Amino acid sequence: MGKQRLVVIGGDAAGMSAASKVRRDSPESEILVFERSPHTSYSACGLPYYVGGLVDSAEELISRTPEAFRDKYRIDARVRHEVVEIDTRAARVRVRHLENDQEWWESYDQLLIATGAVPFCPEMPGSRAAGIFGLSTLQSGIRLRKAVDEDKPKRAVVVGGGYIGLEMAEAMVIRGIEVSLVTRGDEVMETLDPDMGALVSEALEDVGVTLYRGESLEGFETSDGRVSAVLTNQRALPADIVILGMGVRPNSSLAKRAGIPLGLRDAIRVNDRMKTRVEGVWAAGDCVESLHLISRRPFYVALGTVANKQGVVAGTNLAGGYATFPGVLGTAVTKVCKYEVARTGLHEKDLRELGFEFTSTVIQSRTRAGYYPGSGRIAVKLLAEKKSGRLLGGQIVGEEGAAKRIDVLATALHAGFTVQDMINLDLCYAPPYSPVWDPVQTAARKAVKAG
Amino acid sequence: MGKQRLVVIGGDAAGMSAASKVRRDSPESEILVFERSPHTSYSACGLPYYVGGLVDSAEELISRTPEAFRDKYRIDARVRHEVVEIDTRAARVRVRHLENDQEWWESYDQLLIATGAVPFCPEMPGSRAAGIFGLSTLQSGIRLRKAVDEDKPKRAVVVGGGYIGLEMAEAMVIRGIEVSLVTRGDEVMETLDPDMGALVSEALEDVGVTLYRGESLEGFETSDGRVSAVLTNQRALPADIVILGMGVRPNSSLAKRAGIPLGLRDAIRVNDRMKTRVEGVWAAGDCVESLHLISRRPFYVALGTVANKQGVVAGTNLAGGYATFPGVLGTAVTKVCKYEVARTGLHEKDLRELGFEFTSTVIQSRTRAGYYPGSGRIAVKLLAEKKSGRLLGGQIVGEEGAAKRIDVLATALHAGFTVQDMINLDLCYAPPYSPVWDPVQTAARKAVKAG
Numbered sequence: 001m002g003k004q005r006l007v008v009i010g011g012d013a014a015g016m017s018a019a020s021k022v023r024r025d026s027p028e029s030e031i032l033v034f035e036r037s038p039h040t041s042y043s044a045c046g047l048p049y050y051v052g053g054l055v056d057s058a059e060e061l062i063s064r065t066p067e068a069f070r071d072k073y074r075i076d077a078r079v080r081h082e083v084v085e086i087d088t089r090a091a092r093v094r095v096r097h098l099e100n101d102q103e104w105w106e107s108y109d110q111l112l113i114a115t116g117a118v119p120f121c122p123e124m125p126g127s128r129a130a131g132i133f134g135l136s137t138l139q140s141g142i143r144l145r146k147a148v149d150e151d152k153p154k155r156a157v158v159v160g161g162g163y164i165g166l167e168m169a170e171a172m173v174i175r176g177i178e179v180s181l182v183t184r185g186d187e188v189m190e191t192l193d194p195d196m197g198a199l200v201s202e203a204l205e206d207v208g209v210t211l212y213r214g215e216s217l218e219g220f221e222t223s224d225g226r227v228s229a230v231l232t233n234q235r236a237l238p239a240d241i242v243i244l245g246m247g248v249r250p251n252s253s254l255a256k257r258a259g260i261p262l263g264l265r266d267a268i269r270v271n272d273r274m275k276t277r278v279e280g281v282w283a284a285g286d287c288v289e290s291l292h293l294i295s296r297r298p299f300y301v302a303l304g305t306v307a308n309k310q311g312v313v314a315g316t317n318l319a320g321g322y323a324t325f326p327g328v329l330g331t332a333v334t335k336v337c338k339y340e341v342a343r344t345g346l347h348e349k350d351l352r353e354l355g356f357e358f359t360s361t362v363i364q365s366r367t368r369a370g371y372y373p374g375s376g377r378i379a380v381k382l383l384a385e386k387k388s389g390r391l392l393g394g395q396i397v398g399e400e401g402a403a404k405r406i407d408v409l410a411t412a413l414h415a416g417f418t419v420q421d422m423i424n425l426d427l428c429y430a431p432p433y434s435p436v437w438d439p440v441q442t443a444a445r446k447a448v449k450a451g
Numbered sequence: 452m453g454k455q456r457l458v459v460i461g462g463d464a465a466g467m468s469a470a471s472k473v474r475r476d477s478p479e480s481e482i483l484v485f486e487r488s489p490h491t492s493y494s495a496c497g498l499p500y501y502v503g504g505l506v507d508s509a510e511e512l513i514s515r516t517p518e519a520f521r522d523k524y525r526i527d528a529r530v531r532h533e534v535v536e537i538d539t540r541a542a543r544v545r546v547r548h549l550e551n552d553q554e555w556w557e558s559y560d561q562l563l564i565a566t567g568a569v570p571f572c573p574e575m576p577g578s579r580a581a582g583i584f585g586l587s588t589l590q591s592g593i594r595l596r597k598a599v600d601e602d603k604p605k606r607a608v609v610v611g612g613g614y615i616g617l618e619m620a621e622a623m624v625i626r627g628i629e630v631s632l633v634t635r636g637d638e639v640m641e642t643l644d645p646d647m648g649a650l651v652s653e654a655l656e657d658v659g660v661t662l663y664r665g666e667s668l669e670g671f672e673t674s675d676g677r678v679s680a681v682l683t684n685q686r687a688l689p690a691d692i693v694i695l696g697m698g699v700r701p702n703s704s705l706a707k708r709a710g711i712p713l714g715l716r717d718a719i720r721v722n723d724r725m726k727t728r729v730e731g732v733w734a735a736g737d738c739v740e741s742l743h744l745i746s747r748r749p750f751y752v753a754l755g756t757v758a759n760k761q762g763v764v765a766g767t768n769l770a771g772g773y774a775t776f777p778g779v780l781g782t783a784v785t786k787v788c789k790y791e792v793a794r795t796g797l798h799e800k801d802l803r804e805l806g807f808e809f810t811s812t813v814i815q816s817r818t819r820a821g822y823y824p825g826s827g828r829i830a831v832k833l834l835a836e837k838k839s840g841r842l843l844g845g846q847i848v849g850e851e852g853a854a855k856r857i858d859v860l861a862t863a864l865h866a867g868f869t870v871q872d873m874i875n876l877d878l879c880y881a882p883p884y885s886p887v888w889d890p891v892q893t894a895a896r897k898a899v900k901a902g
Binding site: 013043045046049054055060061163167293303304305306308309312313325326327328329330331332333334335342344369370371372373401403404405406407408410411412414415417421423424425426427428429430431432433434436437438445 | 506
């Protein structure tokens with residue numbers, strides 16, 4: 001592939017993974033990246049730890065600056081530049097420099113849309129008051145950390161019981177702030193089944209978070225333009241600071257306006273090579289729709305690890321090579337102080353909706369041999385198809401060393417293993433790492449009996 | 452299956468797993484277990500941690516006593532009883548009560564041989580002196596702990612650079628004893644390739660162990676019947692206590708005398724259902740030969756986790772059910788203070804001997820996101836078949852959180868995955884657990900390029 005011009009919209013995980021891959025595989029390509037924030041290639045997943053003070057400076061979250069991309073990779077990454085329009089017929093994008101509001105057109109041979117996701121922020125009374133924060137870009141994290149450092153809030157209310165909600169609750173606990181968490185669900189973590197979610201709810205309470213379950217956000221009370229309370233359908237919760245973790249949606253409005261077909265939840269529809277349905281236009285990361293490998297249906301996930309993989313696949317193809325992204329399992333993990341939570345595949349609600357008949361098995365075990373110091377609790381849940389015994393999903397809640405075991409379940413899901421197959425997997429064993437039957441195999445043994 | 456009489460020889464992992472499974476599946480069976488030591492169902496793998504003082508009492512290593520088997524499971528487990536002869540024609544075994552030397556015959560309908568392994572103890576000058584210890588039964592661990600507690604040795608010499616050698620070196624370090632370790636190999640851990648073994652050698656030196664590599668044991672100096680030094684082909688190493696970790700061999704002499712066919716390294720040959728070639732005689736655990744799933748050749752491994760699995764398979768079949776044990780990958784893990792070591796599949800030496808053409812890839816990464824507190828080093832090595840890219844083996848050396856990742860590689864080996872397949876595995880990611888590309892996937896990406 002000769003000299004061609006690649007334009008990338010979005011300078012984080014997917015965009016810069018793709019750009020870097022194109023640079024390696026196609027030394028002659030011209031690569032231009034437009035990023036509306038002031039930063040490239042930062043770890044959005046690291047923001048809760050920066051806010052919580054486990055990470056000292058925001059710079060630590062940046063893996064490569066625009067200068068590094070320019071000097072080491074000959075990638076022209078322009079921050080504070082927003083693409084405001086895509087003209088797919090003329091193969092060009094209109095760019096606005098956010099510092100001087102100048103606009104101009106840039107042409108492309110190939111375009112990659114990697115605009116990520118945006119947090120869901122409901123418009124409701126008081127929602128624009130000071131002291132209310134979302135968490136998305138590095139900038140948003142810097143603002144939140146500054147508020148915590150300088151305003152020294154005493155009472156935080158976290159709205160949302162998903163990953164961001166849990167991680168921000170942890171961050172506030174670490175900062176010594178009194179934390180309340182509001183969630184609509186009967187338990188936190190609605191990507192787990194309620195029985196496993198209940199274990200996470202318990203873990204949150206154990207670390208000192210006050211939980212308000214089954215309550216929905218209705219607005220905010222303010223005082224002098226600052227938030228003073230969160231209003232739910234049940235109560236007013238006094239708050240010096242509010243953090244919204246109500247999920248994200250694909251940032252696809254630009255693509256939509258350009259007539260690029262969207263799919264589930266308005267995520268951009270791509271083929272296995274990360275190409276959209278429009279010639280010359282590709283997309284990757286938190287703005288695209290994925291295939292769920294177990295349901296075999298469209299799925300939306302916003303996760304750095306998926307975005308990086310998709311970016312590499314897009315970059316390989318953009319450089320004239322060949323690569324496909326097979327799909328996802330919805331694998332995810334989080335930590336709340338000493339508790340670990342992980343899940344993969346489908347959960348009961350999914351399975352019922354899809355018409356699967358399945359067995360559901362939960363076991364309690366230990367993270368290490370029972371006699372070994374630091375041995376902690378672990379609960380493993382397996383969902384398997386009736387009759388065939390095929391693994392369909394898994395969930396883990398436990399103490400140190402519990403969560404990473406989800407990767408064995410994810411790998412088994414990729415392989416199409418049955419719970420019977422899993423019993424005799426030759427997993428490693430020594431007392432510091434596991435009981436003699438690893439908890440995932442103890443669960444598989446019970447699942448076989450249930451099948 | 453009606454009332455029948457099962458005799459089990461050996462009351463630890465394989466024997467008692469099988470006995471327990473038979474009890475569950477066949478309530479009417481009579482189950483008689485003969486165990487020559489005073490204990491049933493103890494964790495031999497836990498002995499180094501008992502000797503090192505991380506585990507307070509030997510009782511903690513016992514998962515079930517003979518009394519528990521008798522009262523809760525109606526299993527007649529007789530300790531201090533040794534089977535001294537098997538008469539397969541008459542379907543009976545001769546039993547000796549070790550406390551009064553009485554002998555008698557017991558008949559069986561089915562016999563399970565679960566005699567385990569015995570440590571290799573070379574006969575050489577001084578080898579019977581006091582202060583020289585092997586580690587095999589719970590009794591041997593109790594003797595060693597007592598010696599360390601009471602004699603307060605200052606200088607320990609560990610002979611052997613395998614799992615037991617490393618774990619005992621760690622135990623002695625924890626006890627504040629000056630430790631030397633003698634190994635024949637150029638590096639410790641000959642089940643790893645030398646480049647990865649070198650990392651383990653470094654780790655041992657880092658925790659204060661003095662290593663003598665490429666030296667072989669030639670004998671012992673003694674003084675008043677006590678060991679005073681270990682003699683190698685290069686030097687005399689002063690020692691107050693000596694621990695031998697020179698590997699084990701299958702304890703198959705009883706089976707051999709009974710004419711039961713043996714295989715590799717004199718391990719008892721069994722079919723996939725754990726049946727020997729003699730009618731009514733089964734075998735499981737450290738005394739049997741296994742199939743290596745990658746080399747597809749006989750393999751010998753002595754590990755509690757394999758013994759338990761084989762015990763359950765044997766028990767299922769003995770109770771009239773159907774189960775097979777597919778084979779092993781040689782997965783193993785150990786810990787030396789803050790360093791973790793794991794391996795699975797074939798290593799370079801195996802691959803060369805088997806005529807495989809392969810690529811070999813090593814990467815350095817981190818156990819957590821680089822910016823996350825406690826992020827440690829991890830080295831991952833992958834061996835993959837040339838052209839096909841099929842994964843053939845993996846090795847990991849690193850700090851906290853490194854080793855359990857070997858289970859992803861083991862599961863991938865069971866699945867027959869290529870390194871290309873591994874790149875897009877949907878493994879979990881959050882900064883406390885992994886960089887955005889898990890180290891095993893970083894290794895897979897490099898391996899694909901090497902392929």
